[in-house]
Amino acid sequence: MIQWSEHASPWLRGEGPDSDVVISSRVRLxxxxxxxxxxxxxxxxxxRELCQICRAKLLDASMGRTLVWMDLADMPALERQLLVxxxxxxxxxxxxxxxxxxxxxxxxxxxxxxNEEDHIRLQVIYSGMRLADxxxxxxxxxxxxxxxxxxxxxxKLGYLTACPTNVGTGIRVSVMMHLPALKLTGxxxxxxxxxxxxxxxVRGFYGEGTEALGDFYQVSNQTTLGRGEQEILTDFQDQMVxxxxxxxxxxxxxxxxxxxxxxxxxxxxxxxxLTHARLLGSEETLYLLSHLRLGLCMGRIEGPDLQQVNDxxxxxxxxxxxxxxxxxxTGSERREFRATFxxxxxxxx
Amino acid sequence: xxxxxxxxxxTVHLIEIINGQKIEKHLCEHHAxxxxxxxxxxxxxxxxxxxxxxxxxxxxxxxxxxxxxxxxQAGPVTTGGExxxxxxxxxxxxxxxxxxxLLGCADCYTAFGPLLMPLLERAQEGATHHLGKVPRYAGxxxxxxxxxxxxxxELDKAVAGEQYERAARLRDEVRELESHK
Numbered sequence: 001m002i003q004w005s006e007h008a009s010p011w012l013r014g015e016g017p018d019s020d021v022v023i024s025s026r027v028r029l030x031x032x033x034x035x036x037x038x039x040x041x042x043x044x045x046x047x048r049e050l051c052q053i054c055r056a057k058l059l060d061a062s063m064g065r066t067l068v069w070m071d072l073a074d075m076p077a078l079e080r081q082l083l084v085x086x087x088x089x090x091x092x093x094x095x096x097x098x099x100x101x102x103x104x105x106x107x108x109x110x111x112x113x114x115n116e117e118d119h120i121r122l123q124v125i126y127s128g129m130r131l132a133d134x135x136x137x138x139x140x141x142x143x144x145x146x147x148x149x150x151x152x153x154x155x156k157l158g159y160l161t162a163c164p165t166n167v168g169t170g171i172r173v174s175v176m177m178h179l180p181a182l183k184l185t186g187x188x189x190x191x192x193x194x195x196x197x198x199x200x201x202v203r204g205f206y207g208e209g210t211e212a213l214g215d216f217y218q219v220s221n222q223t224t225l226g227r228g229e230q231e232i233l234t235d236f237q238d239q240m241v242x243x244x245x246x247x248x249x250x251x252x253x254x255x256x257x258x259x260x261x262x263x264x265x266x267x268x269x270x271x272x273x274l275t276h277a278r279l280l281g282s283e284e285t286l287y288l289l290s291h292l293r294l295g296l297c298m299g300r301i302e303g304p305d306l307q308q309v310n311d312x313x314x315x316x317x318x319x320x321x322x323x324x325x326x327x328x329x330t331g332s333e334r335r336e337f338r339a340t341f342x343x344x345x346x347x348x349x
Numbered sequence: 350x351x352x353x354x355x356x357x358x359x360t361v362h363l364i365e366i367i368n369g370q371k372i373e374k375h376l377c378e379h380h381a382x383x384x385x386x387x388x389x390x391x392x393x394x395x396x397x398x399x400x401x402x403x404x405x406x407x408x409x410x411x412x413x414x415x416x417x418x419x420x421x422q423a424g425p426v427t428t429g430g431e432x433x434x435x436x437x438x439x440x441x442x443x444x445x446x447x448x449x450x451l452l453g454c455a456d457c458y459t460a461f462g463p464l465l466m467p468l469l470e471r472a473q474e475g476a477t478h479h480l481g482k483v484p485r486y487a488g489x490x491x492x493x494x495x496x497x498x499x500x501x502x503e504l505d506k507a508v509a510g511e512q513y514e515r516a517a518r519l520r521d522e523v524r525e526l527e528s529h530k
Contacts, residue, residue: 032455041439041453117451139482146484152455158479160455164469167458169481199474225469226476228499 008314009086009108009125014306016128020297021245023176023216025131027138030161030170031120034150038162039115047099047115053149054114058103061144065105067112072100078319078328085317087125089113110141117162118170120145129241131173131233139229158225168225173232174203175241180215180294181251184266188217190247195219198240205286214286214313219244252298267295271303275346279332280339285316304346312345352377436460497526 011024032038033053036046055069072080072093084094088104088111100115113121122145124138152160158168166172182188195202201222205213219240221232255263270291274280280288293309295301314320316338322329325337352359352375359375434443441453443461452458458465470477480499500523507516 034455037439037454038452038457040449040451041441142482143485151484153484154455154458154479156478157458158481158483160458162451164450164452164458164465165472167469168473168476168479171481223473223476225473226478226480228481231480231499231503 008311009088011087011108011125011127012310012314013127014310016126016130018241018245019128021177021179021248022129022241023178024125024127025129025134026123026125026174026176027131027134028121028123028172028174029138029142030118030166030172031122031142031145031149031159032152032161033119034152036119039117039119040162042115044099050119051099051101051114054112054120055101055103057145057148058112058114060148061141062103062105063141063144065107065110067103067105067110070102070104072102073097078322081319082323085314085319088123090116090121092116110137118166129175129237129245131175131236131241135173135229135233166224168223169227169229169232171224171229171232172220173236174218174220175236176205176216176218177241177244177248178215178290178293179217179244179248180290181255182248183215184255184263185251187247187251191217191219191244194240194243194247198235199223200235200240213283214290216290216313252294256298256300263298264295264300266291267301271295271301274342276343277339279335280316280342281335282316282318282338285338285342286313289313289316304348308345308348312342315345316342350375352380354380434461434464497523500526 011026014020014023016022016025033050036042036050039047042050051071059067059069070083072083072089080089080094083089083102084091086108088108089102090113093100093102093113093116098115100113102114103112104110109124109126111123111125113123122138122141124134124141126134154160159170161167161170179188179191182191192202199222200219203218203220205216205218219236221235270288274285274288274292289309289312292301292303293306296303296306296309315324318334321334321337321341324341329337350359351357355377357377357379359377435441436453436457437460438456439453441457443464446452446457446461446465452461466477480502500519504516504519504523507513507519
């Protein structure tokens with residue numbers, strides 16, 4: 001099994017193009033098996049059959065990767081929560097006791113949810129700005145699956161999905177970006193506006209309906225019908241992402257030039273609290289890590305390496321901490337454990 | 350006017366646009382029913398007749414190809430005085446769909462067609478037709494058509510945006526693809 005308590009998922013490594021701003025590139029495809037009802041109308045027997053079919057076909061279509069299958073219904077809640085914190089499953093998929101599964105590759109770049117809102121939600125996620133690679137991998141796996149499974153498809157509407165907002169290509173492209181300077185300069189609205197103009201949505205750290213914790217923002221396409229996959233990807237690659245990266249870099253440069261003491265104060269304050277606090281809440285930690293990460297990316301602080309800080313964004317989540325502690329922790333125990341853990345990690349050079 | 354298929358008088362006149370070509374059909378009641386243009390319903394109120402007509406017609410356009418077996422029909426059901434649609438394949442009603450924003454099966458798209466399409470169009474910013482990947486089993490000709498449609502659209506965009514190099518590349522691709530008929 002993967003050493004999940006040691007490191008964050010590889011997509012959070014901070015590698016790849018533009019990785020000081022672009023955290024990760026994700027492509028998700030929604031597919032349904034023809035001849036089966038969607039999950040709203042699927043009974044336990046059908047859910048089980050879908051899991052069996054998808055599990056077998058996914059393992060066949062793994063294309064040389066090692067995929068691990070997990071039955072989520074049998075999994076303890078804390079373990080499921082860990083998968084949510086690692087962005088391998090949605091919050092929705094982490095809850096409840098219905099029959100459902102996850103196939104995940106050993107490097108966590110491929111994660112396929114079975115029986116979520118659609119029968120299959122295939123996700124490929126890479127560190128940095130690597131959307132084209134992520135799509136290529138997702139598409140290749142979809143091709144391999146398609147040889148063995150007939151997907152619900154109509155000439156007019158494309159891939160048929162449980163929610164009509166995914167119909168057509170069934171593709172959701174998401175780029176997660178770290179935008180602390182835009183937040184500090186109060187210009188985050190620029191991102192919202194640019195996204196709106198391009199018919200994209202801006203979401204928080206854990207996707208739909210979540211907060212932009214740690215100044216992480218996810219930009220994703222809003223429509224799936226009437227535009228091909230390449231067209232959607234091109235909008236991100238040629239326009240949206242370079243534009244937001246430029247905004248953030250300009251904001252960083254402006255802070256360094258016009259408000260250096262404010263900038264350094266935030267960075268040093270974050271470093272001071274993270275290395276000395278005895279109790280840390282999870283949101284506060286993400287907020288402080290965000291400023292520390294900004295300082296490291298801008299070369300304004302000598303401290304731990306970026307990888308270490310990137311890891312902490314995931315490892316300080318409640319389920320990760322409990323996994324590391326090896327036991328269930330109450331809220332206040334967690335705050336204490338988190339502070340100790342962060343101090344230890346940051347003192348390792 | 351006589352029916353296109355027999356000597357009986359034509360009572361149903363239909364104009365269909367298929368691939369940009371206008372096709373007129375004049376049919377007698379018997380052949381109209383055979384074509385699926387009318388549905389024999391006895392003593393039904395006119396709005397129900399109309400609804401069935403619209404539904405039947407929509408299903409021939411947007412029928413899911415991958416659902417094995419016959420295309421299911423939706424029947425209107427009356428609940429508390431209001432007419433609701435129900436997908437006969439999975440039993441979901443349109444009002445249930447409105448509550449949960451989730452469909453019950455692939456056939457719901459056909460069954461709820463006339464009510465669903467305007468909502469779908471709004472959610473998808475006016476788009477009504479799929480562009481993009483087509484499953485391989487759907488046949489290579491379809492793949493080619495889809496790709497052509499997409500390339501032409503991108504070509505228009507490139508020309509409009511004065512990206513002439515890109516436009517030239519796209520035009521070559523269109524020609525290349527067209528020559529493979």
